[in-house]
Amino acid sequence: MMGRQIAQVFAQHGHDVEATDEDQQALKDGIDEIANGPYGVHASVSKGKLTPEQASKTLANIKTSPKLNDACRNAILVIEAAFEDLQLKQNLFQKIESLAPANAVIASNTSTLSLDKISQKISVKDRTVGMHFFNPAQLTRLVEIIRGTSTSTGTIEKASQIVREIGKTPILAQDEPGFIANRLGLTLYMEASKLLEDRVASLQDIDTCMKLGYNHPMGPFELADFVGLETRLRNIESLYNTTNDSKWIPPKILREMVQQGYLGDPGRKKTSKGGYYDYLQIKR
Ligand SMILES: NC(=O)c1ccc[n+]([C@@H]2O[C@H](COP(=O)([O-])OP(=O)(O)OC[C@H]3O[C@@H](n4cnc5c(N)ncnc54)[C@H](O)[C@@H]3O)[C@@H](O)[C@H]2O)c1
Secondary structure, three states: OHHHHHHHHHHHOOOOEEEOOOOHHHHHHHHHHHHHOOOOHHHHHHOOOOOHHHHHHHHHHEEEOOOHHHHHOOOOEEEEOOOOOHHHHHHHHHHHHHHOOOOOEEEEOOOOOOHHHHOOOOOOHHHEEEEEEOOOOOOOOEEEEEEOOOOOHHHHHHHHHHHHHOOOEEEEEEOOOOOOHHHHHHHHHHHHHHHHHOOOOOHHHHHHHHHHHHOOOOOHHHHHHHHOHHHHHHHHHHHHHHHOOHHHOOOHHHHHHHHOOOOOOOOOOOOOOOOHHHHOOOOO
């Protein structure tokens, strides 16, 4: 989900992008979504946000490569956006270090995992950084930059500069569980889940509360469906594993939904049976 969004944003701002994924179908679907998805370039042309020439140029700027080494070879910046799984990201970072040019910045789009831990198997860590984009990256204006213990000031500057170049605002966080955005955002989601579990309010009313009362564009459950429930579960599990704080024990209903294949909005995750509203059979 995030890799293709980030690829589109950089390509729209004139960068050459090489996208890779171990799943070749995901690569094909990604390009299709960049072209024809709800935030893709053709939709942007219809809304008058891009000219047809800009749309074609964006698509021409993105190449796909089934192999990580081809994708990394000439990179000045590598952004890893694989599953939220520590071991997987550690291994990927190690491979990227050996494949990318020595001066390339190595970034992770992790939402909740420690950058220091992700960088554990890397020998020169000063060029590692967190670059946390928000969903949908084509529209959101923020990137959270994470400074690990060994991240150099030069790397922070490079990452912040490129974030400004692609029209977004960087904010800086230390490498603490959940950084800024998920510590705040997931706290809201956990409280919303508790309200639902304790039967204090209905799913609909909790979502409506945050939309109409606080002007959030989506309620906490709608947002969870949008983000993807598997990713949401992995994020909360990772906060629980790193903090051991019972505040982050994943909601039972979230675990049940993921186990049963309810992975969030099927328009965004094709294999999903649906999200909260489908699982609880509630009309919107
Ligand atoms: N979904 C969101 O709203 C959101 C927002 C911000 C950050 N993030 C973070 O972005 C990352 C990706 O999340 P997502 O929702 O896009 O996940 P996703 O499941 O949609 O995509 C992950 C992709 O990683 C690929 N992958 C897995 N292992 C790989 C490997 N070894 N080599 C190459 N590709 C591999 C998978 O094939 C898949 O296509 C996570 O770290 C997540 O926490 C997600």
